[in-house]
Amino acid sequence: xxIGFIGLGNMGGPMARNLLKAGHQLTVSDLSQSAVAGLVxxxxxxxxxxxxxxxxxxxxxxxxxxxxxxVKSVYLGEDGLLANxxxxxxxxxxxxxxxxxxxxxxxxxxxxxxxxxxxPVSGGTGGATAGTLTFMVGGDKADFDVALPVLQAMGxxxxxxxxxxxxxxxxxxxxxxxxxxxxGTAEAMNLGVSLGMDPAVLAGIINTSSGRxxxxxxxxxxxxxxxNVPASRGYTGGFGTDLMLKDLGLATEAxxxxxxxxxxxxxxxxxxxxxxxQGNGALDFSAIxxxxxxxxx
Ligand code: NAD
Numbered sequence: 001x002x003i004g005f006i007g008l009g010n011m012g013g014p015m016a017r018n019l020l021k022a023g024h025q026l027t028v029s030d031l032s033q034s035a036v037a038g039l040v041x042x043x044x045x046x047x048x049x050x051x052x053x054x055x056x057x058x059x060x061x062x063x064x065x066x067x068x069x070x071v072k073s074v075y076l077g078e079d080g081l082l083a084n085x086x087x088x089x090x091x092x093x094x095x096x097x098x099x100x101x102x103x104x105x106x107x108x109x110x111x112x113x114x115x116x117x118x119x120p121v122s123g124g125t126g127g128a129t130a131g132t133l134t135f136m137v138g139g140d141k142a143d144f145d146v147a148l149p150v151l152q153a154m155g156x157x158x159x160x161x162x163x164x165x166x167x168x169x170x171x172x173x174x175x176x177x178x179x180x181x182x183x184g185t186a187e188a189m190n191l192g193v194s195l196g197m198d199p200a201v202l203a204g205i206i207n208t209s210s211g212r213x214x215x216x217x218x219x220x221x222x223x224x225x226x227x228n229v230p231a232s233r234g235y236t237g238g239f240g241t242d243l244m245l246k247d248l249g250l251a252t253e254a255x256x257x258x259x260x261x262x263x264x265x266x267x268x269x270x271x272x273x274x275x276x277x278q279g280n281g282a283l284d285f286s287a288i289x290x291x292x293x294x295x296x297x
């Protein structure tokens with residue numbers, strides 16, 4: 001397929017490379033000229049601007065941008081995608097943004113005849129490179145079916161979540177729960193160890209008992225309990241505290257608009273904000289255990 005790709009950062013760069021590997025023809029654009037040059041070297045063509053990419057010979061355009069303001073400016077801006085793209089071109093936004101903004105952009109696209117789905121991902125930069133991302137897709141089923149073979153070049157688990165915006169709904173709900181379970185696991189591990197338990201024995205009990213969860217059995221925040229997790233390498237790599245903070249902001253904002261309580265989600269946001277404001281924004285999100293125990297390195 002002839003595909004345009006905008007946003008070649010930590011995630012978009014490797015995703016675009018996987019599209020090339022799968023034999024798709026790619027035209028790319030990014031504010032960073034070095035990101036564009038890397039993809040051109042791998043076989044893509046470069047467009048000088050969003051407008052030029054939108055007007056080029058593409059059948060589908062995928063965007064992977066930092067946050068909602070970037071997505072709105074790229075799609076809705078005066079010289080943006082929608083102002084320049086031909087009606088039959090299909091649009092996929094894989095950025096993580098709030099569901100309301102996703103629905104607003106998709107409605108504007110639809111109004112001028114461009115089918116659009118939101119398709120945020122989980123799986124991190126490792127999954128983007130390996131082509132094993134999970135895509136949570138919101139939009140019409142017929143549009144999901146067209147997007148599916150293209151997304152399969154970048155991901156393994158591709159799920160239709162319902163109408164427009166529902167991909168983002170699934171993403172914010174899951175990540176809010178992840179933050180809550182991580183904080184709960186950190187709290188329980190720290191309590192048990194302070195009361196005299198060996199951390200590995202305690203984790204073993206939790207992981208075969210009713211407290212078991214992904215943060216306890218796959219990504220335990222206590223150092224030394226598991227190999228190959230950020231807690232065992234000084235909380236480097238993994239999923240950064242500030243990225244988790246961004247996703248919690250999306251969850252609480254979406255909750256405000258839906259007039260629904262997110263009591264633990266709001267508390268989790270404040271705990272991560274406190275932790276980030278203490279200079280820990282770049283540490284993996286499991287480092288939140290340091291809020292309980294400053295002696296943990
Ligand atoms: P990033 O900051 O590394 O990349 C974003 C890219 O978009 C940059 O190259 C930037 O130059 C480009 N860009 C910004 N504004 C632009 C514009 N107006 N025109 C053209 N290019 C523009 O971000 P990332 O880590 O690749 O994340 C992208 C999205 O994926 C975010 O919404 C993030 O929340 C989500 N996400 C990230 C991860 C992760 O582990 N990094 C995991 C899951 C989801």
